[in-house]
Amino acid sequence: MEVRIVHKTENEVHFLVEGINAAFANALRRTMLTRLPTMVIDEVLILENTSVMYDEVLAHRLGLVPLVTDLTSYNLPDECDCEGKGCSLCQCTLTLEVEAGDEERVVYSRDLNSQNPKIVPAADNIPLVKLAPHQCLIIEAYARLGTGRENAKFQPVATVAYKNVPIVSVDKSKCDMCGACIDVCPKRILWNDGGTLATQNTLDCSLCEICVKSCEVGAITIDYKKDTFLFKVESTGALPPVEIVERAAEILKERIQIALDFANSL
């Protein structure tokens, strides 16, 4: 198995994995989605809320704010010594105290004060609610670790997608340079390179095969590599995308080992 990073930004990573099958690719994808813990507000204590938004709606919005997660210093509540009651090792308190003055005020995610300076909202300017003059909010929120299996808000990724690597091949002896395929390709893969048909950015190809249908002489064939996958991982900001992949791979390995041990014990 060989892994090659194609594209990497702060919140996104695209990489190629060679030598795996679709079952393994999907196992990795689903591990990233549902098994990797992240920290999110899970319990909210509303002491005062005179805004026009209902307490429940506000609590729901707080739950959706992704928090920068430090996986090394917190335990999953089930695995914590406090047996899930909530202690400083598995819970982080955030407070929100805002009062609007004589003018309207928008409350943003950056107004949340965290007990732990490492656990802060991943995005600073998420509008939570708008306060009319003199309205106020006093809220205590408790963040904890959880996995996407429990609630989608715990997912560290917005999307994880994979696809087979496309192979676009042109039979130059058949091609008559009519240009129909160049105009029709939605991803602009095909182009006229000084009188011959050339391909570019073939990784973007969506395998739609419109070019094949448009080619009357049948010079284009679209195929894909059966054992190579292009992954696109987009983080919500809770964890860096590379860490998501690494940790998901470790979790998957552990889970496979558990299954193997069980099978061997039969």
Add this chain to the structure above:
Amino acid sequence: MIIPVRCFTCGKVVADKYEEFNRRVQHGEDPAEVLDDLGLKRYCCRRMLLSHIDIIDSFMAFATVEPTEGS
């Protein structure tokens, strides 16, 4: 009421991009280009901003500062 925090379909955070989107569109920029700039590539996230109508301001016209009954 107010812009949803995340995209309903894929879960990407969209709320933090709404204010910039609104400001730039009101300045006459093409919404499609602004969305591309903000990194909203999928149509699920794009519709979150495009189709949103902020009505919290209309609610605030009836706002009180007294806690409502039951809270």
